[in-house]
Amino acid sequence: MSSTSDLNQRIAARVHALRSAQGLxxxxxxxxxxxxxxMISLIERGESSPTAVVLERLATGLGVMLASLFDEAPAASASPVARRAEQPEWTDPQSGYVRRNLSPPGFASPIxxxxxxxxxxxxxxxxTTARQSPTHQQVWVIDGAMDVQLGSETHRLAAGDCLAMQLDQPIIFSNPHRQAARYLVAITAEASAIPTARRAP
Known part of the structure; x- marks a missing residue:
């Protein structure tokens, strides 16, 4: 399992590589x-623990999905299997929510x-604002309950409920309950919308 320090270094390398690949x-x-x-400079040097909101802004500016910032650069030799021990966990320092990337690291996929x-x-x-190419997300609640506000519309989700959305407007996730919620997020975008970063020498 990757430590917080390891993940901050991975985020640092990914942000720098994606920015450099786009000539920004x-x-x-x-x-x-x-x-x-x-702040971007601190993140690229691995000297800051950015919040989920800051990372979402960076991902939008770089034209990638938020989960991509925790991933390795796509590689032809990447395994299509992600073992449980290889799935990095990251805790948002602001809200305390814990996210675990389930997808195989470095494996090129639009999902x-x-x-x-x-x-x-x-x-x-x-x-969230409109992306260069449509990006879609579905949230499936496994345990507990939560609210998801899309623009001015609020959806109250219980265990087993699934919400589909397009990432083109402000989104607020909240848990007003006494029990923690656990949910799965599936995100997809056209492969051409996800820039491929060059590996650092």
Missing amino acids: SLDALATRCGVSRS QLVEVRFPPGARVAYE
Whole structure:
């Protein structure tokens, strides 16, 4: 299992590689995603533990899915199987929610699966905007209950419920209950919309 420090270093390498692959300066990416130049620099050096909201802004600015920032760069030799011990877990320092990337690391695919444990009282607000290519997400609640607000519409989800959405408007995840929620997220986008980062020398 990857440690928080290991994941911060992986995020640092991915953000830097994706930015470099697109020829973006720190200032250009900062303008595009609404994250300060200094914060991006700290993240790329592995000296900051960014929140989920900051990472979502970076992912949007880089034209990738949030889960991609926890992944390895696509590689032709990547295994199509992700063993349980290889699936990285990351805790959002702001809300305390824990996300686990289920998809095989480095395996090129337009589909990514993520499992999330959402603590009681947690709330995460993503300022999602339209992507370069349509990005779709489905949330399937495994245990507990939670609310998902899409724009001005709120969906109350219980165990077994599944919500489909397009990532083109603000989304708020909240758990107003006393029990933690656990849910699966399936995300897909056209493969051409996911830039391939060059491996660092």
